[in-house]
Amino acid sequence: xxxPPSPRVPRAGMRRLMLLSAAALALGLSACNITxxxxxxxxxxxxxxxxxxxxxxxxxxxxxxxxxxxxAGITTVQDILCAHGTFPTLRLAVGKRSVSSDAxxxxxxxxxxxxxxxxxxxxxxxxxxxxxxxxxxxxSSGAYxxxxxxxxxxxxxxxxx
Amino acid sequence: MIASRxxxxxxxxxxxxxxxxxxxxxxxxxxxxxxxxxxxxxVCDVVEIPHKRILQPNDLTYRQVVDTExxxxxxxxxGAALLYARGERDLxxxxxxxxxxxxxxxxxxxxxxxxxxxxxxxVRRSADDLDGALAEGLCS
Numbered sequence: 001x002x003x004p005p006s007p008r009v010p011r012a013g014m015r016r017l018m019l020l021s022a023a024a025l026a027l028g029l030s031a032c033n034i035t036x037x038x039x040x041x042x043x044x045x046x047x048x049x050x051x052x053x054x055x056x057x058x059x060x061x062x063x064x065x066x067x068x069x070x071x072a073g074i075t076t077v078q079d080i081l082c083a084h085g086t087f088p089t090l091r092l093a094v095g096k097r098s099v100s101s102d103a104x105x106x107x108x109x110x111x112x113x114x115x116x117x118x119x120x121x122x123x124x125x126x127x128x129x130x131x132x133x134x135x136x137x138x139x140s141s142g143a144y145x146x147x148x149x150x151x152x153x154x155x156x157x158x159x160x161x
Numbered sequence: 162m163i164a165s166r167x168x169x170x171x172x173x174x175x176x177x178x179x180x181x182x183x184x185x186x187x188x189x190x191x192x193x194x195x196x197x198x199x200x201x202x203x204v205c206d207v208v209e210i211p212h213k214r215i216l217q218p219n220d221l222t223y224r225q226v227v228d229t230e231x232x233x234x235x236x237x238x239x240g241a242a243l244l245y246a247r248g249e250r251d252l253x254x255x256x257x258x259x260x261x262x263x264x265x266x267x268x269x270x271x272x273x274x275x276x277x278x279x280x281x282x283x284v285r286r287s288a289d290d291l292d293g294a295l296a297e298g299l300c301s
Contacts, residue, residue, distance in 0.1 A: 063241075063270065064241045064244055064245050065241070065245065067234075067237050067238055067240075067241035067266075067270075068238050068241045068242050068245070070234050070237070070238065071215055071234045071235050071237060071238020071239070071241070071242075072214045072215045072218075072235075072238050072242075075214075076210065076214040076215070076238075076242070079210050079214065080210055080242060080245055080246065083206065083210065083246070084206070084245060084246050084248075
């Protein structure tokens with residue numbers, strides 16, 4: 001009669017599997033170079049390989065803003081984005097270009113209201129792509145820009161703070 | 162020993178009673194003016210945009226949204242806007258209606274679907290209070 005298998009063996013195996021999964025996840029995230037930094041409702045997204053820095057809107061899933069848009073139009077979405085948000089405390093920086101948290105706060109409503117058509121297009125695209133993250137890119141290829149876009153990684157479910 | 166315990170119990174009852182008296186506004190019934198008890202800013206941060214941008218243009222009130230059985234895109238937009246803005250703000254007497262509408266929105270959008278919460282008497286009263294306060298210029 002053989003001895004029953006030790007419970008330590010599967011537990012150790014499971015631990016190793018989890019470590020491998022974590023390592024794979026970390027490797028995958030570093031490969032796509034998308035990093036969330038501090039921020040309660042608007043997170044900084046830094047993509048170093050593309051020399052790109054964006055603000056990701058992640059207070060709630062994009063669906064919420066899309067429903068507001070469907071009900072009351074893009075102006076109301078702009079009102080909400082302008083009125084609500086806690087910005088990252090860290091400087092949004094890639095290479096020699098950067099946007100400080102203070103500058104971001106001062107300019108935020110201008111960014112939000114500056115191009116309603118661009119925001120609307122990004123919001124619709126984000127929703128079509130299964131609730132992607134809505135983002136405002138401020139630095140791309142090392143240059144300052146203002147471009148609403150959407151991103152698939154790191155912000156699908158959002159955070160309610 | 163027994164006397165000491167009785168004194169303690171009495172003191173405890175007195176403290177609780179005093180607290181209830183203050184919390185309930187002197188026991189004058191539920192006809193209080195909620196807008197005077199709360200700084201309007203946190204409430205307005207949450208309720209003003211849906212009120213001005215969705216409810217008013219469509220001749221709707223928060224109470225009507227509460228009582229609407231099948232939400233159209235207007236009511237959905239109200240729930241969504243409240244959810245985005247809610248955060249952890251202290252909404253005082255309007256907490257019940259705002260949280261109910263957010264719960265309803267989340268239930269309606271859930272996949273797979275879940276049952277929507279039914280409005281309680283407290284929710285309806287909270288909605289009426291909010292509509293009344295907004296009509297009196299809470300966020301003007």
